[in-house]
Amino acid sequence: MGEQERMVEAMLFASAEPVSVADLNARMPHGSDAAEALVHLRKRYEGRGVHLVRVGDAWAMRTAPDLGFLMQKETVETRKLSRAAVETLAIIAYHQPVTRAEIEEIRGVSVSRGTVDQLLELEWIRFGRRKMTPGRPVTFVVTESFLDHFGLETARDLPGLKELRAAGLLESRPLSGAVPVAGAEGDADLEEETEEGQSELFED
């Protein structure tokens, strides 16, 4: 086993969080190639009780999912997410970067602050770049820790992404006078959007 492979193995083992290739290289002696060591290491851990997984630009060691039954002790009780939160998360993952207005357009209801806060708090979403549209609204994107939590290498590996794209379901197709978005759980700062939707309705 190569010395660099040992080093990468040790560093990934020691960390609960994914470690980026850049970080690995920075910690290894000058001239090391973590990326190459990772390829070998990944192969070495195939079929083992512990796997090497890629999470975005980083790598982590994780136990094999089929052995989850052994880990009741380690299982962390997670707060059950509301349906609104789960749907919002999915919309952000598949449509990212996506604005709040776009999420509301897709769900047909306004997004409550609490839902977004919950996802932000879980560190499954974060703010992305502002959109270059009037008002420069903030966007949301999913995080590395979202990928880590759901065992995804990249956001491109989301289930059914290709099919959705092929079906045109990920395109933004605004249509004036279309189905109104209303605020079932709306809060104050969302009123603008909902009003807009409704006023368009009554203009005709």
Next chain:
Amino acid sequence: MGEQERMVEAMLFASAEPVSVADLNARMPHGSDAAEALVHLRKRYEGRGVHLVRVGDAWAMRTAPDLGFLMQKETVETRKLSRAAVETLAIIAYHQPVTRAEIEEIRGVSVSRGTVDQLLELEWIRFGRRKMTPGRPVTFVVTESFLDHFGLETARDLPGLKELRAAGLLESRPLSGAVPVAGAEGDADLEEETEEGQSELFED
């Protein structure tokens, strides 16, 4: 790799503390033999970046001791060398090989041990040959890494007094007053006072 070995591997990896053989057995399917799996697993991790170690009655995974350096993140802080050190270094560079007594004579103040130690530690100076004078005092010379750091090929490339003056580095403002040689272990901080102290005497 045996299924039991995989299980033990995953459990040891994920556990927040060392796990006893009894505990491992209790968590594995009925009829499993954790002790045997441990023997195989331990062998498998020999020479790797991670070791299987025994902690009392329990087992845990630990990064290999020789890779401890990877678990440290160095933050490098750059500081300016003290004036005493720069002056001492300059004297050694221009007068090498030079004894401590000679440095003190030129600087007019005694050279603290700390200053010399610091320069030795930086590997900018090293001990030269002993001088063939009574007491055979050690001399100091500058090192390759000194030349490296200051971008010099040899110490002879250092500009002479004339060039220093031409370059405006020898200030025309004359320094006034006698410069008493400070006490034996007098430290470097004194020099500023001695240099400027007396000129004030003659000013309004």
Next chain:
Amino acid sequence: MTPCNAVRGPMTETDHDSFDDGGAPSVEDRLAAEALIVDVDGFEGPLDVLLTLSRTQKVDLRRISVLALARQYLAFIDRARALRIELAADYLVMAAWLAFLKSRLLLPPDPEEEGPSGEDLAAHLAFQLERLQAMRDCAARIMARDRLGRDFFARGIPEDVTRVKKVTYTATLLDLMQAYARIRTKDEFRPYAFDRTNVLSLEQALDRLRGMIGFAGEWTDISAYLPREWLGDPVRRRSATAVTFAATLELVKEGRLELRQSETFAPIEMRRKTDPDG
């Protein structure tokens, strides 16, 4: 509680054709509408209701009859009103919009009318329903994945990276040369006891006075004998004054000079001592 479950039961027998004939709602229809109403709090807004209703058509969402869907929704709203169930404003807004859509779909297109046609709006609604359904499916697929901390696990005893602070010292060649220049400059002046440039020596003053004394026949302020180049700088002037005075005292002692002062702090005057013998 998901509203879908509440709806699916009674609606399974419904044939979507029954909506298109425009006749009175069937028993199943009414049951379905009531089930929806009972569950109205469980819905995530009108689009959710529409999606639930659209399932009763048992067709691909792409081939949904939006007209039928509009009728279903309006029937649902009517039923709720009949039962005096208060519906949130957005449900009524949707009802109004669907009524408008329905009329657009049924009436021949008005060439004067601007904006999207009824077909456009219907297609968009179908698209929205399909997209919402797709997102729900995706959400379910994501949540059904193996999850960190439930199905797979991170390192239980992470070893933290310790921070080690390392201090490096630097100096530039310029620092070095300046330091050396500083020392050498100091070195040049080291043998002198004090600052020569600003101090007139007694020897200098005596030499000077001896040369000039022959011309001092009248009482003259000794300050007139100070070297001109020493008058500008107060430090030099003070030194020259003191030394010149000291020199006159020396000459008085030698018997070659007389000094006088009219009062304290008055100017000191000097005169060549006339030789009593000559």
